[in-house]
Amino acid sequence: MTATDQNVLREDLPLPLCVLRAAALDRNVARFQRYTESAGVLLCPHAKTAMSPALFGRQLAAGCWGLTFATCAQLQVARRHGVPRVFYANQLVGAADIRYVCGELRRDPGFDFYCLVDSMPGVQLLASRVADAGPGRPVNVLVEGGLAGGRCGVRDVGTAVAVAEAVRAAGPHLALAGVEGFEGLAQYRDASRREADVREFLGFLVRIAETLDGRGLFQAGPVLLSAGGSAFYDLVIGQLKAARLSRPHQVIVRSGCYLTQDWGAYAGLQADLQRRAGSAGPDLEPALEVWAQVLSAPEPGLVILSAGRRDFGQDAGNPVALAHVRRGTAERRPLRDSGWQMTAVSDQHAHMTVRPGHGAEVGDLIALGPSHPCTTFDKWRVVHLVDDDYNLLEAIRTYF
């Protein structure tokens, strides 16, 4: 990609800015694709993270099987941008949502779609709405298994069987393609039990799949087993591949945050994964940064930046200060271990506690490393792809 004549450090663009380092992004895309291919699983990345068709395109071009979305509004963006295969990692419930999906299935024979079911009322509602909408072919569903105390999903194998039987009873309208779960909720649990919780949950998904297989409840073709946020995909691959079914099955991992990593939530979880997987794990780099400017140093030890909770997520902690660039220069002074701490945040400002001799002056630039990509991307309509010298390569749009 050719650089434009605009540069972030030169202040050619108004700050704050959300920046994606293109080289790191491209390496992450290639490495994670290669990792899943070597593991013999399908990659269907959760694309809600960035909701950017420019990134959908990079992931599809690298060879991913499909893309994952979680709401009908997201699905509409995907379809408008030509995404052919969608894993809808959610219950499909709404009348307008079901009408939309069925319309797309009818309109485009190449559209391949999968969604989740977890209750008999849900199956009956979906089946009756599909029957009304007439997509011309069955809607593929997977039974969702849920973590106790967690989100959607059946909590026991018996309910999974009842739900799968309800799907069979809704025969012409629905078809049972596999079993799904999201083990990632365990990442919010105590570090000492989270890995055990994930293993137990994956075992539960495998038991559901083996039971439904034993009862002949899956439709023809390979059975799909899917899990995998961005924290435990190594465990997902290991356990779901080991399921013993009467016929072939395919494992689908849905990690999305590998694209950009982060400086908080997934940085720590990725370190855990590297410890478990060793050199087998993909080497991923943080690619997402928010650049802001020093507006004021109104008290000793306090620096106010021009980015706030409208510019980055805080759900996994405040961003970390990465680098300081003196206004008018291009030299990046690392800040990771220099005592800069974001101690308060307003809508448009970050309040940084700094040490004496911090050296920052009004107009200097500060790079921030967000703690969670999902809640930072969604603050921006445009994200700036930059080269290693922060020349602007491309302004990519997001569609939240």
Add this chain to the structure above:
Amino acid sequence: MTATDQNVLREDLPLPLCVLRAAALDRNVARFQRYTESAGVLLCPHAKTAMSPALFGRQLAAGCWGLTFATCAQLQVARRHGVPRVFYANQLVGAADIRYVCGELRRDPGFDFYCLVDSMPGVQLLASRVADAGPGRPVNVLVEGGLAGGRCGVRDVGTAVAVAEAVRAAGPHLALAGVEGFEGLAQYRDASRREADVREFLGFLVRIAETLDGRGLFQAGPVLLSAGGSAFYDLVIGQLKAARLSRPHQVIVRSGCYLTQDWGAYAGLQADLQRRAGSAGPDLEPALEVWAQVLSAPEPGLVILSAGRRDFGQDAGNPVALAHVRRGTAERRPLRDSGWQMTAVSDQHAHMTVRPGHGAEVGDLIALGPSHPCTTFDKWRVVHLVDDDYNLLEAIRTYF
């Protein structure tokens, strides 16, 4: 406004949805405008809350003096949509930002613009960048006073004088129009001291104004004194109007959240205000709601909704459950005192703890009342204006 043939409760649109109740909104606009006019102050609402030109238009049509913004990106939206007078309630520092402002001042003689300064380096940087950009007239600035431990703004009168003298020294490029502060940060302090902190801070702003006036540092014309978030505007009006200057002064309040109120942060602060101001305070109604759907009831006492942290803010607490509508009906059952509690939130889901006999089924609709409008509006590109029966009147766009 005429209703379209789409209705939220009938599921004509995909959920979740962000909804503005038009009648409440219109009453809030009219009542707050009338309140400031009766008080003899100028209203310049902070429009960053909703960033919606359709709402800018309503506020300007009701007679507000101008609109307030906090970043250059917001200012560009305002200018593209024809906003003639902007109070930029922030330090203006960035090179690209200053070029943009000066370009607009040069291009449009009707553009009236005010921004803030709080340090000598800031004044020098702004003056030199304005000199380079050549707007053809001075940039109006106000000295920002800051709350100790807070954000931008001078912390003492001596610094304010030094900053004002630096503005005078930058004569052809900058002109000193007044004094500004944001007392609203005190709302995050302990309830027992917040009112006293606000009063003390407003007294500090008045002392700055009286001192700068005594030294003849303001430009010709009425002196502008501005403060006023959405929590303490009654105190702002009282104290700033009482400033004793050698010539006329105008008080500008910048409250933005009066448009919609909320069910958390400002609901409580508005109740405090009504206690202080009695019947003199404006009667404001919450107008903003997020509608979601029941996706699953996977465990006793747990209901999962189709809206999450991507759909509403949590910085002032989770939304409250307002109403339950049985799928296929239009009857709203109030939920405020029925024990529904949002106990966990994912990107796209809310985890509601409910009592036995909660009566909600898969596909039912739930109205949520956000705790802070600013961080809910910014999750949406389209907000739906509805009548009292939730017929869609107009889909208005936001520009974050």
